[in-house]
């Protein structure tokens with residue numbers, strides 16, 4: 001089976017490509033720069049890549065740029081979208097590529113008769129931010145939708161970009177009749193395949209070198225579970241709608257405890273956050289629907305250990 005992965009060189013997408021190759025798929029992956037070895041070499045080195053992976057250069061804003069790539073594919077996994085929490089220009093850096101890029105990919109999909117289903121990497125960002133209080137007795141699930149005006153009022157630009165993209169994607173899918181499923185992951189961490197550290201893994205593990213740790217609540221999910229959920233959402237015929245993908249809601253103190261226990265010699269922050277000044281209040285997220293896709297969530301401890309092992313292997317942590 002031939003499938004397309006947009007943004008193939010990213011943190012989540014690299015795992016998606018790896019698992020798709022393992023499952024025997026032939027993959028057309030799009031990247032922004034074919035000449036940057038940091039974006040392509042780790043993909044070309046994957047088992048099966050030589051025989052079944054082709055890379056294409058496409059920018060999200062190239063109108064019609066995905067037409068030729070998706071034509072002939074049975075499935076399209078649209079993961080590409082900018083990830084930054086500190087944009088210089090929210091509109092140009094985040095919102096346009098997220099929103100226009102998603103519609104651009106979906107439009108190309110309507111032109112290809114071969115496509116059976118499109119899986120879009122959405123986010124908990126497009127689920128949980130609507131002004132409703134998040135408290136320990138709240139359970140967020142797929143019936144929740146973020147509110148763009150709330151995101152804007154809070155200047156949550158990345159959250160806004162994912163909310164607008166999710167909203168527009170659902171509207172477009174309904175109007176065009178595309179069979180679309182979205183995966184809405186929480187805060188993704190896990191071993192990295194690419195040679196650079198992605199934003200979310202970097203933020204949580206930067207303390208190892210920088211001696212600071214954000215005191216916050218995170219809706220943790222392992223990158224391998226996220227990649228697997230994308231494939232399951234394509235393969236399970238009854239999959240539909242949105243899937244909140246959160247293994248466990250926890251805080252940074254929990255991650256610190258795991259690291260201290262398993263890596264006592266790592267240089268860790270002297271100041272351990274107290275878990276009291278959390279930016280995001282503690283709340284729950286239901287992963288019942290995700291479990292119907294056959295996802296067995298990786299325990300946080302294993303995710304943390306595997307993340308550190310991969311950071312050590314790549315020389316980011318000594």
Ligand code: NDP
Pocket residue numbers: 006007008009010011012013031032033039058059060061079080081082083097121122123124162184185186187188189198199200
């Ligand atoms: P990465 O930054 O590793 O991946 C983002 C990908 O998008 C990269 O391949 C990047 O290409 C590509 N991209 C960005 N802008 C453009 C553009 N204008 N044209 C073409 N490609 C572009 O982050 P993640 O793997 O974490 O994120 C992947 C997806 O998952 C995103 O949609 C993100 O919103 C979503 N997500 C991530 C979560 C997380 O915690 N990490 C949580 C929930 C959702 P390049 O490598 O060239 O920059």
